[in-house]
Amino acid sequence: MAQLIRVALVDDYEVVVRGIAAMLRSYRDVIDIVELDANRPVDARVDIALYDTFAATQGDEDAVRDLVDDPRIDRVVVYTWVREPAAAAAGLANGVAAYLSKELPAGELVAALTAVARGEPLPVPPPARGVPVPAGDWPGREEGLTQRESEVLALITQGLSNDEITARTHLSINSVKTYIRSAYRRIGVTNRANAVLWGVDHGFRPNRVRVRRPTASLSDTPPGALPPV
Numbered sequence: 001m002a003q004l005i006r007v008a009l010v011d012d013y014e015v016v017v018r019g020i021a022a023m024l025r026s027y028r029d030v031i032d033i034v035e036l037d038a039n040r041p042v043d044a045r046v047d048i049a050l051y052d053t054f055a056a057t058q059g060d061e062d063a064v065r066d067l068v069d070d071p072r073i074d075r076v077v078v079y080t081w082v083r084e085p086a087a088a089a090a091g092l093a094n095g096v097a098a099y100l101s102k103e104l105p106a107g108e109l110v111a112a113l114t115a116v117a118r119g120e121p122l123p124v125p126p127p128a129r130g131v132p133v134p135a136g137d138w139p140g141r142e143e144g145l146t147q148r149e150s151e152v153l154a155l156i157t158q159g160l161s162n163d164e165i166t167a168r169t170h171l172s173i174n175s176v177k178t179y180i181r182s183a184y185r186r187i188g189v190t191n192r193a194n195a196v197l198w199g200v201d202h203g204f205r206p207n208r209v210r211v212r213r214p215t216a217s218l219s220d221t222p223p224g225a226l227p228p229v
Helices: 014-023 062-069 086-093 106-117 147-157 162-170 172-188 192-201
Strands: 005-010 031-038 044-053 074-081 098-101 209-212
Touching: 005 014, 005 106, 014 031, 014 044, 044 062, 044 106, 062 074, 074 106, 086 098, 086 192, 098 106, 106 172, 106 209, 147 172, 147 192, 172 192
Parallel strands: 005 031, 005 044, 044 074, 074 098
Antiparallel strands: 031 209
C-alpha cells in the first residue's frame, strides 16, 4: 500500500480550507489532511503545504517564503486561478515546488499532488481547461457570489485599493472593476463603504484558526455538503 501524503491546507479563510478538505474527502487513501491553517503557521510535519491564493499573494512574497523555509514542510504547492508564466516563475524562484490550477477536478488535483510528493516535474503554468470547476468553498457562496467576486470583495473588506487588488490577483484593472460591480449587485450595495460593512457582517475578514485532523469532522458529512465552520 502506498504511503499517505501528509498535507496541510493553508489560507487566511477557514471556509476556504474546509472547502478544499471536503473536495478531497474521497481520496483519504492517498491524501492525509493533517491540519487546516487559516492565518496560522503550519504546526505539523507534512509532505506538502497546499497554499490557496484566495485573497492572498501568488507565491512570490514572504508568506510563501516562510512556508518554504519551514523545516516541517517538505514542499509548498500554490493552488491558484492565475496561469501567468511570469507569476509562476517568480513563485518557483521563491522555492515553490509547483503551481496547480483551481480548474483541476479533485482526481486530477490528487494526481498532481502525488506527482509533486514524488518530486516529479509538472508543467508551469498548468493548461487551461476552458470551463472552471466550481470546487471548494468561499465566503459569500451562499449569497450567489462567484469565487472571483468573493475574492475581490474579501480584499476590499481588508482595505485594499483597486490597484492593490490588481497586483494581488494578477487581474487587469478593468476585470477588477467588473467583479466589483457584479459583486455589489449581488449583495445589494452601491459603494465601497457599504461593501466593507457587508463583508465584515458576512465572514469576509480573515480567520485565525488551526484545525487538526479535519477529515474526522468530515467523515459523516453528506457528499456535496460542508461541516459547520
